[in-house]
Amino acid sequence: MRSPSSRVLGNPVMALLVAATIAFSIVFSAVQARAVEVQRVVSPGGIEAWLVEDHTNPIIALELSFLGGAALDPQGKVGLAEMVSSSIDEGAGPLDSQAFQGELDNLSITLRFNAGLDSFSGSLETLTENRERAFELLRLALTEPRFDEEPVERIRSQIIARLSRESEDPNTIASRTLRRLMFGEHPYARPVNGTEASIAAITADDLRGFVQQRFGRDRLFVGVVGDITPAELGKALDETFGTLPEKAAPFTVAEAQVGNPGAVVVIDKPIPQSVVALGHQGIKRKDPDYYAAYVVNYVLGGGGFSSRLVEEVREKRGLAYSVYAYLAPLDHGAIIAGGTATQNARVGESLELIRQEWARMAAEGPTAEELDDAKRYLTGSFPLRFNSSDNIAGMLVGMQMEDLGIDYFDKRNSYIEAVTLDDARRVAKRIYRPDALSVVVVGAPEGITATQDAPSGGS
Incomplete structure (x- = not known):
């Protein structure tokens, strides 16, 4: 601790x-x-x-x-x-x-x-x-x-x-x-x-x-x-x-079925700015389309100030300081998630813009310029991950667990570079489902109607 x-x-x-x-x-x-x-x-x-x-x-x-x-x-x-x-x-x-x-x-x-x-x-x-x-x-x-x-x-x-x-x-x-x-x-x-x-x-x-x-x-x-x-x-x-047991106790984890497409949950809290979390079914790390999805998500919401979500929600309208989307691939299930925080009076407007950009990406995919910029950044910034010995050691473990191959460092950028515009647009259409976005808002939002109560937690 x-x-x-x-x-x-x-x-x-x-x-x-x-x-x-x-x-x-x-x-x-x-x-x-x-x-x-x-x-x-x-x-x-x-x-x-x-x-x-x-x-x-x-x-x-x-x-x-x-x-x-x-x-x-x-x-x-x-x-x-x-x-x-x-x-x-x-x-x-x-x-x-x-x-x-x-x-x-x-x-x-x-x-x-x-x-x-x-x-x-x-x-x-x-x-x-x-x-x-x-x-x-x-x-x-x-x-x-x-x-x-x-x-x-x-x-x-x-x-x-x-x-x-x-x-x-x-x-x-x-x-x-x-x-x-x-x-x-x-x-x-x-x-x-x-x-x-x-x-x-x-x-x-x-x-x-x-x-x-x-x-x-x-x-x-x-x-x-x-x-x-x-x-x-x-x-x-x-x-x-060497003194560890040769084998751990066997275990299984069921495949997760991501549910509640399109649900909206509001948790009332007297704060001036509401927090929004949203997501739907995603794509696993071992999926052949993963690298294309990774590049496309960078364009939508993973690219910091260069992403579409930031451009529309923050830069053009000043609705939020941060807005983002990310891939969350787990071993037995995957989601695409995102979030933002904005004034209570403008939560509805912010969420509508996020859904619009989600839908635009699904319908059109990235432009050729956006794709080139994303690939250039993702390949050029890769060496920055080698900023400490423990980070590199962690990457070595991840390479083994994900079965990426011992030559992954040499090949990784080629996987990004291989993503074509047709790939990006096909995968964007496949993975983004604006109508399935489930939304949780914590705060006192305006312009948002809950469709169900918050699920109870378990221990």
């Missing part, structure tokens, strides 16, 4: 790590014209990782992910994965919470975990000189977490306090309500962070059971960047992950 950045101030070793990371980012981004060599490393024990070897600075970044996330949380204990991610580094093996965190601080090691709907991930960043201890602390967290009473109750209190604050936040209310509206009884409709009641119901045994059932080598993906050789990494992989 602590911010990793809080350990930087006053710590000269961490300051060196940050400075070296920045230097690495500059160097790595500057050489993106060269092919980035991604190496497939398989340990003597058969554990695989993808590695970008770089000895420019004495830093190693590791990202890991296990398939199976918060969508598997049991009924009544939603938020279990989130609570594990917040407490798994609060003591492990012979080290209690204070001793474990003290070692991380003293050795300038960053270790953090995160729960998503489809996966549970972790990241480690360390100076090379502390590599062995850093990997050992990671091993302890994954295989021997303590979940002692004091840190568990402290983390529980922190999560419940955060949930209490979020329960009054209009953006959180809108996004959660939209997910419940669209995903219904599917686990994707449930909040990853849980509810105050479900977090209160989670026990230390639940946390231990999560670790025992979910962490298996068969569901593990690892990406590493930095000052380590393939031979050194192979040894470290076995030492760090």
Whole structure:
């Protein structure tokens, strides 16, 4: 629950790590014209990782992910994965919470975990000189977490306090309500962070059971960047992950059926500006049309100040500071979503403009100029993603999980460049459904009529 950045101030070793990371980012981004060599490393024990070897600075970044996330949380204990991610580094093996965190601080090691709907991930960043201890602390967290009473109750209190604050936040209310509206009884409709009641119901045994059932080598993906050789990494992989169970407990997640096309929900809240969240059925990452959809969405609402939505809603009429659309592909369902925030008196006008642009994109697709501009930006900005070693390590994990191929860095821009105007227009017609847009408005909007009540939440 602590911010990793809080350990930087006053710590000269961490300051060196940050400075070296920045230097690495500059160097790595500057050489993106060269092919980035991604190496497939398989340990003597058969554990695989993808590695970008770089000895420019004495830093190693590791990202890991296990398939199976918060969508598997049991009924009544939603938020279990989130609570594990917040407490798994609060003591492990012979080290209690204070001793474990003290070692991380003293050795300038960053270790953090995160729960998503489809996966549970972790990241480690360390100076090379502390590599062995850093990997050992990671091993302890994954295989021997303590979940002692004091840190568990402290983390529980922190999560419940955060949930209490979020329960009054209009953006959180809108996004959660939209997910419940669209995903219904599917686990994707449930909040990853849980509810105050479900977090209160989670026990230390639940946390231990999560670790025992979910962490298996068969569901593990690892990406590493930095000052380590393939031979050194192979040894470290076995030492760090070799004692994990060979297989995690089996699980299945049903395919989500996105529902409530065209529904409008209004949640009354006495605030001067209403928050709008909207969406409908989307397109999965593995769909052959994904790259065309990605480019088209950039034109509609993903391109910041250059998008159609911003041009019509913000620039021409000054109705909102921000308006956007994005693709949200999950493993078992996908949506295209968007949102804005605007004065209560102009919510109806703003929403009508968004629907008009949605419909215009479906009917006409992008222009040739818009397509060229989008492709130019999306290919030219790709190297900016290589701005830190942990970002690159995370990309290596994503490449494995999405089965993109070890040469994805070399091929990615060619997928964008291959999108033709005919492709873009065909896919725009396929994916955008203005009549199916489900809308949630939180505030005191004018010009909006609700068609149904807000769906109830579950835990």
